[in-house]
Amino acid sequence: MSDLPILAAETDTHCPYCALQCGTRLQGDREIGVKVQPLAGFPVNAGRLCQKGWTAPELLHTPDRLTSPLLRQGDQLVPVGWEQALGVVARRLRTLRAQHGPDVVGVFGGGGLTNEKAYLLGKFARVALGTSQIDYNGRWCMSSAAAAGNAAFGIDRGLPFPVTDLQEAQVVLLAGANPAETMPPLMQHLERADLIVLDPRRTPTAQRAALHLQPVPGTDLALALGLLHAVLEDGPADKSYIQQRTHGFPEVAASVGEWWPERTEQVTGVPAHDIRRAARLLAQAERAYVLTGRGVEQQSKGTDTAQAFINLALALGLPGRPGSGYGCLTGQGNGQGGREHGQKADQLAGYRSITDPEARAHVAAVWGIRPQELPGAGRSAFEMLDALGTPEGPRALLVFGSNPIVSAPHSARIEERLAALDLLVVADFVLSETAQAADVVLPVTQWAEEDGTLTNLEGRVLRRRALLPPPPGVRSDLEVIRDLAIRLGQPPHRFPDSPEAVFDELRAASAGGRADYAGVTYERLEAGEALHWPCPAEDHPGTPRLFTDRFAHADGRARFVPVTYREAAEDLSNQYPLYATTGRVLAQYQTGAQTRRIRELNDAAPQAFVQVHPDTAARHGLTDDTPARVTSARGSLTAPVRTDPAMRLDTVFVPFHYTGDGRANALTNPAIDPRSGMPEFKVAAVRLEPAEEEPAA
């Protein structure tokens, strides 16, 4: 036997993937294998897991697990020791910084990182590197709903209520979300409600709906304005709520005046009578929720669209009313916590603004530096990647927890920018497509090998616990960040690598901020307390439900924010006569870096496909399983056709989990939302044609 620490053969933790963070009990070890069960008594998944959760342990044994740092020599990545790898990185970073100043180094984080990692990465960027150039993949995920939520409520927590509250609802509007595939165990909480689903496709979620509205991709803002118009046709639902709890209703009511359902139908393709029916279902329900997902948010007007759905919810008097509310379904494992503690370009821990002098003074004091030493706000995710290797942009990039070669919009452009760098460093546990392009790859621990906390979609702080010791040769992200910081001249005490020590510092840094974790401790979490932030003191019970008495703006009221319709960034043309939209399937997660390595999942969803109406397919000389080429102004993909008579005639859908010929982001438009930095993942103009050759498997 080895001298590795002996760990419990049974551990309660959470799934490595999505923001539902289903509770799991793990049993076993590397020799006998690891088994997973849903954690009894954890109310979020209440005894269920999806196929990805059930098969997650296989990733712990993946044969191509990285266990040694890799260094580029020509076109090869060659195994080297940690000393050499970190020495090369530190030396090159120091030289570049001496030549070009601190902003020459960029950092790209991820919403799957634990709170501790996200916090320490943000501190590392600002303190050890002194760079303003840090952002993360959550910009492509939560940023539109976050910006709209902050404007309306003064705070951004995906769901301001526990998921189990949804069980009380009579009606739930799901705008651009497909939880039957993206969060299957959530569906049990929606069983009693009438669902209204807005989605151009008849998804498994839409199949369960009482009413399915199929808008033209990218027209949801008009649909939300039309729904509000229809609600107001019958008179606002709750005048006293609007008077006592909100500001700005008259302006918003006036702004939807021209959005008659008949006019909305012309723009969105959704029949006026369905718009009125949806409005009535919502207005007549005593308890209802409006929930948004990436379908409406991942647009170049995603923030205004989310804002319009919030305006609708406020006009119905939902936010803060028992058994009712507005929320956005957060995506990545730590999509919530990962957007609170400073890996965002404009942000410091505790959801503080990096441009607010008081916030800078508070965080600088916790970090033992002077506020003037903190850099200002940097570029948003796509803007930073787009600037790599240009005279103005970073010449080195450190990536922790993302695979942008597959996930970034307009991937050909991003590959070109990454290739123009002097130094690309990727920390990962598998050789992702982005790691394959790196100069240095650093092998790190994965979920069941590490401790930490994540914050799920309902703002509940959860403990990730290690079952297994990491394989030899592997370090945690925290250790890597600390090792690099020390090599860059930082005092060791400033970069602890014990998760609990980092969390205690995060608590202090977040204290008094919008996302206040000061009262959350490992001890309380170990004792099984359900702690939702804000939790400002150790004797504070946490806040499962926000907005019951007041919203987070200084005067306690929510804001109606008027928004105006605008079209998608790119219109259809003779050359590109169809809409392409993108999204997810049940059996793959994100860029597939993890789930394409799991046999059962890969068997279930082995490759990209082009989902299209059979008539549209036939018009282009295509039928089921024939290889199709989809081309936009930016690039093409090739994948087999999958016909679906419930598709809109003008729309094709491609999942974004695949690389090579089937990479959906070859097509996507990097036009970004001016309020949030969100790219237009959900609308591109394309043409469809038979592909000459068989697509690669």
Ligand SMILES: Nc1nc2c(c(=O)[nH]1)N[C@H]1C(S)=C(S)[C@@H](COP(=O)(O)OP(=O)(O)OC[C@H]3O[C@@H](n4cnc5c(=O)[nH]c(N)nc54)[C@H](O)[C@@H]3O)O[C@H]1N2
């Ligand atoms: N299986 C699986 N589950 C996941 C993930 C995964 O990769 N795989 N990822 C996790 C993450 S990070 C996230 S962010 C969530 C995302 O969860 P969802 O938001 O549910 O996922 P998407 O499939 O991106 O988009 C939802 C739906 O939007 C529809 N849509 C496309 N264009 C439009 C449009 O213009 N308007 C409207 N109204 N709808 C449109 C798509 O057809 C799709 O069905 O899922 C999480 N869970």
Ligand SMILES: Nc1nc2c(c(=O)[nH]1)N[C@H]1C(S)=C(S)[C@@H](COP(=O)(O)OP(=O)(O)OC[C@H]3O[C@@H](n4cnc5c(=O)[nH]c(N)nc54)[C@H](O)[C@@H]3O)O[C@H]1N2
């Ligand atoms: N066309 C299109 N593009 C999209 C979307 C879409 O709907 N359509 N959705 C967008 C959304 S919502 C999201 S969230 C992004 C996701 O985009 P990405 O974040 O790029 O996707 P992942 O596959 O989750 O990549 C995470 C990588 O980090 C590694 N990893 C996981 N955990 C850790 C960790 O703790 N530490 C380290 N160092 N590495 C880790 C994984 O192995 C993987 O290689 O994609 C976006 N891109």
Ligand code: SF4
């Ligand atoms: S729903 Fe999300 S958290 Fe739950 S098992 Fe599936 S992937 Fe894991």
Ligand SMILES: [Mo]
């Ligand atoms: Mo996401």
